[in-house]
Amino acid sequence: MIVAGRGGGGEGVRLVLETEEAMLLSELADQVDSVLLLGEPDDPALGRLLPSAYPDDAEASAEYTRYTRESLVDGKRQAAQRVRDATAAPAGSGVVEIELDQSEAWGWLTFLTDLRLILAERVGVDDLDDDEPDVDAETRDDYLRAAYEWAGFVQGSMLEVLDPTDG
Template sequence: MIVAGREGGADGVRIVLETEEAMLLSELADQVDSVLLLGGDDDPALGRLLPNAYPDDATNARDFARYTRESLVDGKRQAAQSVRDATATERGSGIVEIELDQAQAWDWLTFLTDLRLILAERVGVVDEDADEADEQRDDYLRAAYEWAGIVQGSMLEVLDPMQG
């Protein structure tokens, strides 16, 4: 994976992925979408994506969710769809080059944040500085969590070099 500024100095990001990485991102976007569509209120990953704005006030929490949840879910689903669209590739084509303008790049960052929240919940990451021995083990999900963090960090460095 290579993340760089777009050609000609335009705002945005150029991402170069191996075909397998593009397919993985597309599959992970499907998973995020599934959590958003099918996750019940008892799914802790959905709770991380859509936290309770008023944990001590059930009435206000219900009202807040009623007025905001649909648009939040729609935005998150659109971000996942943006990733699926950009990573659609034929098997065996080798390299996938993706040019994202700034708005598309921020959609990707939204998706990567959502993905990392879901994966963190699934592997038991509560605090990134916590001892890994205290976390549930699932090496595949943990690797996906860490890889998504690398992609996210690389994109942020390109989009906002002052933060890097």
């Protein structure tokens, strides 16, 4: 994967993905969408995506959820759909090139954050400041852990391009 700026001053991002990487992103976008659409209310991954606004006040939390949840879920699902649309690889091509303006790139970053929150829950990352998963080697899925790390790499690379002065 190659991530490069579209122009000076963080005006956008150009991604060059191997077909397999594009397919992986598309598959992961499907998974995010499935969690949002079909996730059980007690799914801890859904809890990370849509945490309680008032964890110590069930009534206030329910009221907040009633007014905000639908639009939050819709926005997250739309972000996942944009990733799926952009990563649709033409048959027989070896790479997928994606040009994102700054707004689109920030939408992708939102999706990548949602993806990493779900994967973090699945692989046992308890502290969001600690990228080292709490892993029981017999019960955790290496594929999910690798996807979590790769998504973090993509996210970090995009951020470096969008904000080249940081660092």
